Amino acid sequence: MTPEVAIRKREQMLRDGYCVIDDILTEDFLQELQDESERVIKDHKPLPDFKYQGQHVDLKGSDNEIIQRLLEWKPSRNALEQMGFGDFKSVGAVIILTKDPGEPALYWHQDWMRWNDPITCAPWPQTIFLNYYLQDTTIENGCLKVIPGTHHKRIALHDQMVPAHEQGARFIDEDHPVMFGDHPDQVDVCVSAGSLVLGDARVLHAARRNQTSQRRTLILAWHTRPNTVPGYWKGVIPEVIANRDPDGQYPGSRIPCEYLTDISGEADPPRIQSL
Numbered sequence: 001m002t003p004e005v006a007i008r009k010r011e012q013m014l015r016d017g018y019c020v021i022d023d024i025l026t027e028d029f030l031q032e033l034q035d036e037s038e039r040v041i042k043d044h045k046p047l048p049d050f051k052y053q054g055q056h057v058d059l060k061g062s063d064n065e066i067i068q069r070l071l072e073w074k075p076s077r078n079a080l081e082q083m084g085f086g087d088f089k090s091v092g093a094v095i096i097l098t099k100d101p102g103e104p105a106l107y108w109h110q111d112w113m114r115w116n117d118p119i120t121c122a123p124w125p126q127t128i129f130l131n132y133y134l135q136d137t138t139i140e141n142g143c144l145k146v147i148p149g150t151h152h153k154r155i156a157l158h159d160q161m162v163p164a165h166e167q168g169a170r171f172i173d174e175d176h177p178v179m180f181g182d183h184p185d186q187v188d189v190c191v192s193a194g195s196l197v198l199g200d201a202r203v204l205h206a207a208r209r210n211q212t213s214q215r216r217t218l219i220l221a222w223h224t225r226p227n228t229v230p231g232y233w234k235g236v237i238p239e240v241i242a243n244r245d246p247d248g249q250y251p252g253s254r255i256p257c258e259y260l261t262d263i264s265g266e267a268d269p270p271r272i273q274s275l
């Protein structure tokens, strides 16, 4: 990646809440990860609660040499460094997530757990996912969908959603019109196998149903950075962040509170259309 491209990717992360870095894995390492994920999945008993996320296998780098190599993968580290994201550290583990043939879509959600903390207002990312897709992803096999900008901007969908994962969404019906609806601003993030999708934990995202006869596998690695202003940030520091008490108690929450506002200032009419 050239320095110019790295800056553009960072700008996209800050503006849209996601970006794609193509071909980050070598052919050989991709093959190794495919083989290893198949081996691990074979020994795993999927739980019914996870049907929208597919197989959901947690793996620590310290327990698996191949996963540790992925967490330390030089091209990914270099890309983060070049983007100014060098202070992001992996949590030391990954989640292997699959969509098997015929499996349902993943509902709209965001994964930020700190909505009560003023750091929520950071114009820069604090927690990101590194998503390694092990097959080409398409609309047919369950590609990721993102609504750009929703890491900073409240839209109508935020107030219609069932909270993510264990807090409700795992237990909804497969035909839930809001959680599985199409949104006019959604972007399908179709990537080639071995590419990396970076995403801000706050951005609204979902994944399509797998209508093909092949499994679609993702290795997801969460990364976080300290609660500081990153060196590349030259813009205004929001007052709530400048005044944030670093020793404050901010109970974890997945539900966006008043820190997430509609920056457009317009009343956002409900815009969800069911599929």
Ligand SMILES: O=C(O)CCC(=O)C(=O)O
Pocket (backbone or CB within 6 Å): 053, 097, 106, 111, 143, 144, 205, 206, 207, 218
């Ligand atoms: O399956 C995907 O592409 C995304 C998975 C995801 O966002 C999640 O499990 O939180």
Ligand SMILES: [Fe+2]
Pocket (backbone or CB within 6 Å): 109, 110, 111, 205
């Ligand atoms: Fe997610």
